[in-house]
Structure formats: structure tokens, C-alpha cells
Amino acid sequence: MTSKAPPPSGGTSPRPSSPPTAPDLSILGDKVALHPAGYTEDPPLPNSAGGATMRERNVIESMARFRSSPFDFLREISLHVSGTGWRSYERIVGQPIFYAGFSERMKDMVLRSTMLRAKVSELAEKRVVVEEEMGLLGYQNGTGAGASSTTANITGKRRASDGVIKEEGNRDKRQKRKREIEASLMEVAGQWTDDMICKMESKRFIRGAYYIATALLTRAYHQGIHVNTEEILRLKTIAEQAEKKKQSIIFLPCHRSHVDYVSLQLICYRLGLALPVVVAGDNLNFPVVGPFLQHAGAMWIRRSFGDDQLYTTLVQAYIDTLLQNGYNFECFVEGGRSRTGKLLSPKFGILNFLLDSLLSGRVEDAIICPVSTQYDKVIEVDSYVSELLGQPKPKENLMDFLSASSILNLKLGRVDVRFHEPWSLRGFIDENMVKMPMQMGNSEEEQKKETRIRLLRTLGYRVLKEINDVSVVMPTALIGTVLLTLRGRGVGKTELIRRVEWLSERVKARGGRVAHFSEFQTATVVERGLEVLGPNLVGTVEGLPEETFYAVDRFKLSFYRNMTIHLFVLQSIVSAAMYMKVKQGGGPEQQRISFHDLREQVYFLSQLFRGEFIFPTEGLDVNLYRTLVGLESDRVIDIARHPENPDQMETISLSAAELESGRENFDFYCFLIWPFIEASWLGAISLIMLAPPAGIPAGKENVVWLENSKVQDRAQLLGKTLYHQGDLSYFEAVNKETLKNAYQRFVEEGILLSSRAALPNGKTVQTIRLSPEWCPQRGVDGVLKPEGKLWAFAELISLSRREGKNRRDGGTVRRRVLGLVETVAEGLWGIGGARVEDGKSVVVGGGVKDGEESASEGAAKRTRRRQIQTRASL
Template identity: 60%
Template sequence: MDENGDLIDPASTSAPDLQILGDEITLQPSGFVEQKTTSAEHEQALMNQFASFRAEPLQFLREVSLYVSGKGWRAYDRVIGQPVFYPGFSDHMKSMVMAAPLLQKRIAQLAESRVQVEEKEGLIDKAAEDHALRRAQRKSELEGALQEVAEKLTDDMICKMESKPFIRGAYYLCTQLLTRAYHQGIHVSSEEILRLRKVADMAAKKKQSIVFLPSHRSHVDYVSLQLICYRLGLTLPVVVAGDNLNIPALGSFLQHAGAMWIRRSFGDDALYGTLVQAYIDTMLQEGFNLECFIEGGRSRTGKLLPPKFGILSFVLDSILSGRVEDTIICPVSTQYDKVIETEGYVTELLGVPKKKENLADFLSSGSSVLSLKLGRVDVRFNKPWSLRMFLETQLSRLPKVPAGLSTNHHNPEVRATREKLLRILGYKVLGDINQVSVVMPTALIGTILLTLRGRGVGKDELIRRVEWLTTRVRAKGGRVAHFGNAPLSEIVDRGLEVLGKDLVGVVEGLPEPTYYAVDRFQLSFYRNMTIHLFIYEALVSAAMYMRVKMGGGPSMQDISHEELRDQVFFLSTLFRGEFIFGNEGLDANLDRTIKGLEADHVIHVHRDESGKVVKIGLSDEERNVGRENYDFYCFLIWPFIEASWLAAVSLMGLTPPSKEHEDTWIELNKAQNTAQLLGKTLYHQGDLSYFEAVNKETLRNSYLRFEQETMVHVVKSKDPKVPPRVQLDPSWRPPRDPETNALMAEGKLWDFTEQIAKSRREGKNRRDGATVSSRVLRLSDELGRALFEEAAGQDKVPSRLSAEERDTVRRARKAARSRGKLDARAML
């Protein structure tokens, strides 16, 4: 509010954007001011890309010559940070890694361990007079062999920033490709860039690294961040990349542009793990910037994934051990008008196996997007912060800090403390990313189209709802992409054009054009970009739906505060691995959400004489507008509720069909595939409202949640050829009819499924639980029986556990019981 108490529009007070397009950086004013200029006049500045050889051959050759000669900023000589891209860079880095005391100590330990084994096996005679000499010689041989292996692994792993002409050419090539696909360029906040440059300057003087932790939705993520750092004169970060991208030609190009290759899994390779740690230590000690993705892989759903702690654990050890004094963490959000890979994501989420990366596919997909008009990329940088100060603050809150926090990883107390630190760190970074994320016009349009009750929406109504959603996003502290002075109608047109007719259709020949969702599954990717802003309102609305769907008069649809709280607690616990919740606690967040919905006239609240909330119901104002705001929140969360309900129903099929199958274990991947097949069947038969509920990633998250709650047990074999196997805990298995052997609608799992169903969207075929207790339950059982028969009839994957595996499961169950309900707390 201003000094007069008036609400200030955040868009009018926030810093302007910078648009990076080809060689040009353009100031993009924030806010919205209606202008009378034609669209062509204020579109013109957005179209200044690199010259085309066919259209402007002389200008094209001039631009190429500027990069070849390194004119001005293109020279990349006066960077903020450590020097990179000079001859000998790779050899210098390699020598520092190989000389790391941590690596040399590990090589000595491995050689010593092997010598002891050879002594036990009699390969080195302990009784021989020259035993000590032979032992020392053998150890030296082993150390030399391990040194050679480490050198080869280091050479394959490290980035090779060797040549200025190469990186100038790579910048030109990547900018050409990116701005042809994303024709409106890359946008950043001027305020954030100035702050980042200042932090980078201070870090360079202290020889400290900046660790960029971006969100990950596309391969374009790391390209756009590299281009920004190059264009603004910051040292390019070394990008941690999976070795699945290290394919012929492309792999070498990326490695020389700043990629380091890392295995997806280390297994029991102690040397490789230590080598990665030594490389991370070296980069952080020397002050080189680093980039890794907090989510691990790319999000196929559009929303942030739970944090992965692989590389972060190495960075954590560097600081905790004292080998590195400090490093700077910089959370980064990257948003798109349209993500190139979404069509491929849909096929993966529907169960089509992911294809292995290869150059032919890369070239064909790259050439296919050059002529697309995908809008723009928005990159936002949260305020960087000290990792050392963060860790000191967290450790000071612990009642006891175990010894050997950075070394004794086998100590259960150390392991638990490290996991806690990593979890807090990971979710803080995700929260920081969400805080600065920009909601794109395509996300606004996708969200509106997927939260309609009707089949479609007129143009004027679509614009009105987009304007409403924009206001709600800003009211929740979110950001909406700046589009200068363009009117909202033009912004909506741009969004519709970028989404294209494959995602959004239009019915012509009506009094007004009517838009509808063509591919709801793919469009949900864009809807999921906004859900984090409204997750509290969505959960409260879904909990209220328990009463609302019963119908009757308004007073009959009111829900008591106690009943509302219990259902919100249940749902927030159900989704604690799916969404990022605040850390204020259930009651504080619930109270704030109720007050917010009341202030927005969505609900009315009954309070007793002391002011305590007693009952909650829909307000008269909300009913008068057709429940459009309340329904919006419900539509956001219903697909996820459907997916959790589907996963719970599929668990019933894991009930052993007979006593002889009591100890049978099912392949986890096959169980999840069967759950997806069950979902597709229920969708086409009308028992599932949302096809996106069969989303493989959401089902996988549900199974992980069930494992954490010990509803199911998952065992992972030491044999890499044996996939993870799953079994439904006996206490959660529904009983079978003694006469027909059919599953009965009783027991803990049935009650759990019914609790989820209370907040499901009502549909034609399920006015009560009758269809679930009969037809749906029967179908789940039939699919489950097929799994048990298949498991019993194959030899490659054992359906029974070894003695060691049984002992592992027994210990896991005991540990889960000792935790009690500590981990079952709601994250809302």
C-alpha cells in the first residue's frame, strides 16, 4: 500500500525486464499502459534477430565476422569470476584434481585393501623373506594402475574450456538456434541481474563459487543460463550433466562449452565417488561457478519435482569438511511460453519407454523447431545466499551435532543428520525458485481452460478470467510475465498462437469464437506451472467438497472446522511429496487460508462468541457467480486426487490371491504399469474423470508415498539385473470372501481409499461407493492376479526374497515402527 493506504499494483513497482535477443539487450517496461499504437509497431522491437543469410547476406557475414574477431563484449575477455577458455585449462584442472589429497588417500586405501585380499588368498606369501618388499611393490603397482584409471575417468568427466574462438562460435550458434525457436528471446529482471553481478564480483574477489540451482523443464534450461552469463560477462558455470547426453559429436561440443559428465548411478565404485568429490572440491576451492539441477531430471509435469541430493551432497561435504570455506547458492527459475519437449513428455507419462539419446534424433528434433514460434524464455534469479551461513544456522538448531558429519557416512546418526540438512536445503531452494517464478501467458490460458465447467469459453470471457487469474497470482505474491505496454487482449492472442491448434481449438461460426482444450493431458503441463500458488486454497476447497457435493440447502453444505481440518490434514499428508508447503505448520496455514478465502468472499465463516471458527461454507456471493472461484480451486487439485485414488485402488490388486502367494514379491515397475492400465480402463468406462490421472510420474510419487507410510514395502537387490520388487504390507491387505475368494470392500486400505474419494469430483457413474466396491475392485483384483501368476512363472526375477533381503525388509519395518507417526505429519 502507498502512504494513502491504496493497494499498489506489483507490476507497476517491480523492476523492468531486460530482453536478450541476438546481439540486442532491450529494456522492457513493466506494468500495463494502454496505447493506441498498432500491434505491428510494438511487435517490431521483438523481431530483431540475427540476420538471415538468404534475406541479408551482407549483414549476416558482418555479424559472423564480429564473433570471429571477438569485437567488444564478444571477446569474452573481461569476465567477472575466474579465468576460463584458455589453452591448457583442461590439463591444469586435471592436474589439480589428481593431486587432491582426498583422491590420493582413496587410491592408497583401495590399493591397501586389495593387497590384504591377495595376502589372504595366498597370492602374496607372508612367510617369504622378502614379503615386505613384494608387498610394497605390489601396492605400488596397484596404486599406479588406479592412478591411470582415475586419470582416464577425470579426462572423460571434466569440462574442457579451452578456446575463446570456440566459445564465441558456440554462443553465436546457440543464440541463432534459440532465437529462431523462441522468437521473442530471453527475458531477465534488470534488478536481479545487477544484484547477481554485484554478488559475482564479491565472490570473485574472495575466490568463491556461485552454485546455480535452476528448475529443470527443458534442455534449453542450461543453454539459456549459459547465454545469459556469456552476454553479461560472468564466468560460465560448469554444468553437471548426465552422461546419457555424452553422445558422439554433441558430447564433445557440450564438454568444451562447459558440461561435466557424471554417471547416473555410482553403484559400489568407491574410486568414482571420490573422484567426483575431488572435482567438486577443486572447482569450489578455485572459485569456478557450478550449475546443477535441484530436481535431478527434467519435470515432465510442469511443476517442480521433489529435490534430488546427489551433487548437493558433494557440495555439502566440501563445506562441512572445511576443504572449502564457503560457496554462494543462487536459485534460478526458468519459464517458457512453450516447452519444446512437452509432446515427448506426454508419451513418456502415458507409458511409452524413454528413448536413448542419439545424435540423429537430436538433429532431426533441432531442425524441426527452428521454424517454430515458441514465444519467449523468462529466467529469474533469487537473491544468492551463503551456504556456510545456512549450514551454521541449521546445525545450531540441532540438540546435538554428531561427530564425523562429513566423513562417517555409515554412522546412522550422521546419515540422519545429513539427510535432514539436505532435505531442508533442497526444499529451501525449491521454495526460492517458486518465489521468483514468472507465470507465462500460456500458463494462464492453460489453467483457465482446464478449470472450466463447460466445454469451452468465449474470447471475452477468456480474457476476463485471465485478468482475474493474473490479479490472483499477484495477490498471492507471484509474478506475471511483463509484456511492456501490450494490452491484455493482445497478450492472450500471443499465448493462443504459441500454444497452437494442437493444444487449443476454436469453434468458428458462432456469435463469438469459442476456445476449448484439445489436448488436456499436454495442456496440464502449463496448468501445473501455477498450482503451487494456490495449493492451500485448493486443499481447503477439496476438503469442503465432502459436504458441497452432498447437495441440499446452503446450511446443509457447511462443514465443521474440525472435520475440515481433519480432511485437510489427510490431503496435505497425502501430497507432501507432490507439492512444496510452507513450514509454519498446519493450523497457522489453515487459519491464514480460511481468512484469505473469506476476504475474497468465496466462503463464509461462522464463529462462536470468542471468535473461534466453528463452521465454514460457501458464501452467497460465491453462489451468485456460479461458484466459479471455488470451482477453480477444486479443478486445480482434482486431477491429483484422482491419481492418488487410482494408486490406492491399484494397491488392492497386490493382495495375494491365495496362501501360496503370501510371500510373493512383484516387480515394482510392472505394478505401476498395471496401475496405469487400470486407470486407462476406468477412464474409458467413466469411473475416472481425468485422463491425466494415469500420469506415470504422479502414480510413481504415490507409490513412493505409500512406501514411506509402510503401506507397501520395496526391496532393491544388490544385483543390478534384478529390478526393485514390491509387496503390500499384510496389515493393509483387504480380506477375501471365504466362499468366492473375491476381494471385500473392508479393511484399512478400503477406508484409506474412501477417505481420498470423499474429495474426488462427483461423476455420473459413482454417486456412491457401489461401483468401486464391486466392478472397480473386481477389475483391480483381476489385473493383480495376472501379476502374481507372471511373477510365479518366471526365473529371471525371483519372486521370493533371499535371507539377506528378508533381513533388510525386517529392519526397515522395525525402523518405520520406531518412527511412529513423526514422519506422517502434514506438510501443509
């Protein structure tokens, strides 16, 4: 966190602008067409009256169906099987793939890895030592009993000779046993390698796979896959250079859908680029689908490696082999799919492997290419909402996979894929190593560890920033954002169109990209977007003088709104900080806020959300200054400056123009951030459930650890109750992902202590409890008091919450909320099994003894220190 950087000099700040973009390329079945940038539909065709009429794209024209056109259908299959023209995939840009023996060659190279063999030898040696200590090697004993004095010398020589022979025999046994263990480990490694590596061996197979994937994808996304021609030409040039240097291109896309890797593979195939090897979780490796994906480029890895050193080394050896031989590579920087629509924080598992390959010198260089994939509509949104509301994630299986066919006749719009300018990973490492200061007093090993952590975080957040930089805001995201940032139940069509146009301009002013509408009117684009979203997301009120739309399912629609929030997160945080004064009402004087108070609240909120959003890296003061100047130039706020120093801001207030417009810009920014503020407030209030109930023996209040997942489940139940009773404004505040992020922040700040506990079934779970200084106190009547550090923390969040009619009666609300928290907490303490028996602490589902508390607390504090050292913030 950089909070003391001085504001930039000068009275104004340059505003980002949207650069001119090259034409788009659409890929629909066998057709590749050139269109204006951001093209969304076929151009209008002249009708019989001489005017223009819309023509919907008919997928039958490019991907024939057997029932309607059997001969065209058979012809298309024949072209793909025979490999006619571009379908042959013969002259690709990149290293040779799809030849007989490819996977066996890869497996052999992995198993011959020097690093892997060294690890196998190390593990075998450790096992031999254990067996020696346990007496399992059957060593011969040393010398026997003593001898008479007259034969002592002769017997001594014989014993010495026998000892040497026995020692040599023992050494031979030891070596033989070590070789047996090494052979066994290599056999296991060979099986794991065979299960893990991609098996791209048949061009005939990949032609068929391309046809099937394209037919399915373009029936669901009827407007096809769109890319930018300039980006594609640049990528192809980089790929040609990488091919000559035998370097890999590492594609790092965002991850919102399973369609992400399918679309990127189709683009590479259609444009003649070598297909990347895609890192995939082995949860997708189920019958039929698993082998199909593995032969199309998937490499399977476990969801968790645990402490398995052999498996970890094997994955590293495979990645090394791919990068050493220049094979393209793809992994998702966020780890899993985003269930909320916005980018997740980076996961560093695979990035760590990639970085290690270069830092160790085993790989000279590789090319990083961040990729943004956007959708008019995401197929999995319904299942995402179920998961976010607490439903367990179902295990992947073939029937669920095939059930996706039920949506293939829907019109889901288009897929938009954008490629950031690729850059050298070696250059990135060298540049950042120079910038990183040496920590005095640390050992060389600690220095290396800290440097790696900084490099990893810098790499992860740079990739996420560049994905956001090239992302295109789709029409459905514009519509969803407008519908969820307006006051009232619904919006007329005229106002919806006006606000979509306004939001498009705001996105461009922030340096973002909007899916342009070619020569179509905004009204037509809005109609198309509403059609894609469908009546289950956006409803229409019938029988009114003007078409009026409303959000049917705000939770699902928030997924599309979250696709735009990264562009306005700074303005939203500043507006929410100002709101603590604005909501007090009165004249402009009463709503004015001092720069000091504004900065304090902005700092608090930015710390609260640093795990939720990707912030610019310039530091709090620079970002705040630029944001305020930008809002001033947009005539949203007025800034009173010191008469002798124009750079010194004294007070901030809403401008007369903004007040006259009904605060539509200010409210827009607030509406974007309010659901996240509500979720954080809910998280803070739910921590009160961790206050030990009355009746726990004295001195044992702070030794009970509760299972984190069960606490969060109860927090969701609390949130749902608060929402339906009117004390929570946004139902999406109860979503599991945001609550999980809030709890992680509480651990980092030391509000919660975190540990691991073993359950009776042998599994380990994360357990939490309140830090003693944050634990609420009870009165003599046993009732929780609305005071203390935790309550003050929740109240500080509440200052920026949206004002609601049920929250103006402060004392009543406190009693109602605290009473409800106590009621929900009964299920946590009484049902889950967390209790105190005979003065001993018992965790939910298992046991953590009192003597282990200090060790757990120490581990939690060490974890917090590491996280604070590497945090990313506003």
C-alpha cells in the same frame, strides 16, 4: 511434520502482495533492450493513420540468415570469430577460464587431491588384504624342518635370521603390490577425470558456440530471453565480491527443458559473467554433441554411482577443486527434467557433495543463487507426455538431437529467467546448525548423520521455495490454467479474457509474479498466447456467434496449468476437503463442515501430497488458519467462530457471494487439485492388485514380491480403463510420475513393503508387496471384499474426488471397480512370472526365497523410519 503449532494471534493475516519490479532486459541475438517489467512484445508502432499497430519481431533483424542477407550473415560471423566488443569475452567477472591448458591444469589439481589419494591408498590396502588371504602374493614360507640337539642353538639363530629376511621380503612384496594397485587406480582415475571434467580452453570456440546457440534459440523462441535488470545488477555486484574472495557462485535452476542450461550460459556470456561448470548426465555425452557441450562447460557424471567408492571420491574431489578455486557451478536441484510442469522434490546427490565440501572445511564458502526459468512453450512437452503415458524413454542420440531443427521455425514465445537474491552457503549452515536440537542417546556419528540429512533437506526445499518465489507466470500458463479449471466443454473469448485477468490478479494477491503486458490489452496477450500454444493444444469452434475455445489435449495442456498450482496448493487442499460436504448438495446448512472434520481431511490430504508439492514450513495449523482467513477475506467462505474466542473456528461454509457467483472461485481451486486426488485414488485402488489371487497355498499369501515397475505399468492400464469407462474423471491421473510419487508415499506410510531382488541376468530391481495388515480379504466365494484398511484408505481419498455421474451408484461401482482390478491383476500374476511353486515364493522376473523375507521386511521398515524422520509436510 508440525501439526500442533498454535494459530497466529489476531483476527486477520497479512496478505502477500506482488512487489514492484525493475524493468526487464531482453536478449535477442546481438541486441539487448530495456523494457517495462514483464514485457512480452515489441511496443506498438504508429501506422499511417496515426494509430498504433503491432509489429512482430523479425529475427532476421538481429540474427541474419545467409539466404536472405548473405553479407550481414558473414559480418555477424566475423564479429563473433574476431571477438569484437562484448563478444571478446575478455574482461569477465570471475576466475579466468577459456585459456590454453585450462583442462590439464584442472585435471592435475583433481588428481593431486589429498582426499582422492587417501581413498586410492585405502582401496589398494583393502585389495592387498584380499590377495593375502587368497595367497596370491607369493609369500615365502617360514622356517623348514627341525634340527639335531647338538646344533639346535646354531640352527635356531639361522632360522631367526632367515625369518627376518623372509619377513622383510614379504613386506617388500606387499608394498610393491600395493604401489602397483595404487598406480593402476590412479590411471583409472586419470581416465575418468579426463572424461568427466569440462574443457573450457578456447575463446574462439566459445564465441562460435555462443553464435550458434543464440541463432538456434532465438529462432525457436522468437521473443528472446528476458531477465530482470534489478536482479542482474544485484547478481553482477555479488559476482564482483565473490571474484575478490575467490568464491564460487552455485546456480541452482529448476529444470523443465534442455534449454535451461543453454539460456543461463547465454545470459552469463552476454553480460560478462564467468560461465558456470554445468553438471550433466552422461546420457547426453554422445558423438559430436557430447564434446561440443564439454568444451562449452558441461561436466559429465554417471546417472548412478552405485557403490563405486573411487568414482564417488573423484566427483567430490573435482567439485572441491572447482569451489576452492572460485569457479562458478551449476546443477539442477530437481535432478532430472520435470515432465509435469511443476517443481519436483529435491534430489540430494550433488547437493550432498556441495554440503560436504563446506562441512569438511575443504571449502570456506560459496554463494547459492536459485534460478527460475519459465517458457511460453516447452519444446519437449510431446515427448514428456509419451513418457508419462508409459512409453520407454528413448536413449539420447545425435539424430534425435538434430531432429529438433524441425521446430526452429515455430514461434514459441519467450524464455523468462529470474534470479533469486544470492546467499552464503556457509551462513546457511551456521544458522541451521544452531537451530537443530541434539538427539539424546545418539552417538556422535549418528548425530552427524542426522544433522547432515536435516541440512540437506532444508537446503533442498529452501531452494525450491525460492525458485517458486521468483518464478513468473507466463501468458500460456494463465490460459492453460483457465481452460482446465472451467466447467463445460469450451469457453467464449470474452469469458476467457475475463478469467485470465481474474487469474492474473489472484496470482499477484498470492505474492506471485505475472508476465506483465506493457500497454497491450489482455485480449491481445490472450491472442498471442493462443498462437504460441497452437491448434494442437487449444482448438476453436467455427461458425459460432462468438469465438469459442476448448482444450484439444488436456494432458499436454496440464503441463502449463501445473506452472501455477504452487501458488494455490493450500487453498486447493482446503477446498477439496470442504468438497466432501459441498458435493452432498442441499442447502447451506447441509454443506457446512465443522472445523474438526475439515482439519482432519486437510491433514490427510497434505500427508498424501507431501512428496508432490512444496508446502510452507510453518506447520499444519498455522497454514490452515492463514488459508482460511485469506479465503474469508476473498469472500469465498464464511467462518463461524466461538463467541468468546474469535480465534477458535467452529464451522466453515461457502459464502453467499461465492454461491451467487456459481462457485467459480471454489471450483477453480478444486479443479487444480482434483487430477492429483484422482491419481492418488487410482494408486490406492491399484494396490488391490497386489492381493494374492485365490488358490495360493495357505501360509504363502504374503511371501510373494512383485516387481515395482511392472505393478505400476498395470496400474496405468487400470487407470486408462477406468477413465474410458467413466470411473476416473482425469486422463492425466494415469501419468507415470504422479503414480510413482503415490507409490513412494505408500512405502513411507508402511502400506507397501519395499525390497531389492536380483534377477537371473544379474540386475537388481525394486520389489514390493502389501503389508499383511493392509492386504484385502476374500470371501468364501474367492471374491475380494470392499472392506478393510486399504479399501477405507481409498474411500477416504474418494471423499474429496470430483463427483461423477457414474460414481453415485455406490454398490455397483464397487463391484465394477473390484472386478476390473481382478481382471488387470491377472496379467500381473499370470504373465509376469510371479507365482508360487512348491511352496516357494518367486518374484516377477527372478527369485526371492522365503528365508529372505524377514531381512527384506526389516530393511523396508528401516528405510521407512528414516524417511518419516526427514519428511517435509504442510
